Amino acid sequence: MKLQKATAFALYAVLELAAEPGRQRTAVEIADKYGISAHHLAKVLRDLGRAGLVEAVRGVGGGYRFVGNAKRLTLMDVIGLFEGTSAEADAPTPGEGQDIASGLRYVLAELDAQTGATLRSISLSTMLKLVARRPWESLAAARPARPTRAARRGP
């Protein structure tokens, strides 16, 4: 699954803010950390504000702060504000007699069900705990090193 830019920015922002609920962060601070457009992120933050997940704080030291419930809000709740997650919906609707197309949609629906269940099961709080554990590091350590191009070509 490939997230659209706005969705990824929203997840970065909402998780950054939820990690320290009492702290205000500006769009520029968050954008600098991830090397993304502050202008685009500011627009995303306004959308998150309209959805009631963050609140703009005006004045000196202003910015945004998280005002949602990190134990209840899921990744799907955030993603769903910006895009759908259906691979099945992206496939053309099969016409009469197009059984192969219908079969492909049936398989894609299985992927959608799995994707949706995963994204609905991970709250922002759970996601922050996962980030703190850094499980990708042990995964990378266990993975065999990829051969270089020269090694793949052989002698």
Add this chain to the structure above:
Amino acid sequence: MARRSTTLPPQASGEDPTIRPATLADVAGVIGLDEEVTGLRKAAYWQDMFERFGARRRDQRFFLVAGAPGHLDGFIIGEVRAWEFGSPPSGWVFAVQVRPRLRVRGLGARLFAAVCARFRTAGVARVRTMVARDNAVIHAFFRSQGMMAGPFIELEMRLD
């Protein structure tokens, strides 16, 4: 199978219930708690579960309860399974239940931690479970404990 959310609200007494291995005296409480949550009374099923997981091979099978025999607040059941398809033995959790009025207080997490501690003592390095895809509550609970998708995919087909 009884599976429910585990983050539980504070108890009236303010004290955490003791987590301990189930005894025969707890079975009635398990039956009652399951009936309270599911609306179904399955006395024979829970009697059988106790005989299989609470009374035999107790170094590999764990039927743990929280609370006093006359008033259980929750339970969890798991076992070490040799597992299929070449996987080394692992812990397998297949039931967890917490009294609804006590949820959102961490009792489920304590039950899960207790069974995981016993799995470690039994010498296994992983714990697994299976959840219904549409049961977001229990799925979220296991995720919140640190569980991720494993290397197996559950498959099924109709036999009609």
